[in-house]
Amino acid sequence: MDWKIFFTIFASVFLAELGDKTQLATMLFAADKAVSKYTVFIAASAALIVATAIGVLAGSLLSQYINPKYLHYIAGIGFIIIGVVTLVKA
Template identity: 80%
Template sequence: MDWKIFITVFATVFIAELGDKTQLATMLFAADKEVNKYLVFAAASGALIVASAIGVLAGSLLSEYINEKLLHYIAGIGFIAIGLFTLYRA
C-alpha cells in the first residue's frame, strides 16, 4: 500500500468535508432525540463511500480518454471558477 497517497487523499477529503453542508445536515439528523445515532452514522458513511466511489470511477474513465495533466488543469480551473462564483455571490 502506498501510504503517502493514502494519507494525502485522507487528509484532503477530511479537511474538505469539515464544516460543509453534508456534515451540518448529518449533525442536524443526529440532533433528533428519536433518531438512532448509529443509523445516522451508517447512512452518512455509506453516502460518502458511494459518492467517493463515483468520483474514483469517473476519474478512472476520464483518465483513459484525457491526458492526466489536462485533467489537473481542468480541475484547477473548476475550483477557481467555483471560488470566484462564491466570492461574487457573497
C-alpha cells in the same frame, strides 16, 4: 498500499469535508432525538462511500480518454470558478 498517498488523500478529503453542507446536514439529523445516531452514522458513511466510488470511477474513465495533466487543469479551473462564484454571491 502506498501509505504516503493514502495519508495525503485522507488529509485532503478530511480537510475539504470539514464544515461543508454534508457535515452540517449530518449534524442536523444526529440532533434529532428520535433518530438513532448509529443510523445517521451508517447512512452518512454509506452515502460518502458511494459518492467517492462514483468519483473514483469517473476519474478512472476520464483518465483513459483525457491526459491526467489536463484533468488537473480542468479540476483547478473548476475550483477557481466555484470560488469566484461563491465570493460574488457572498
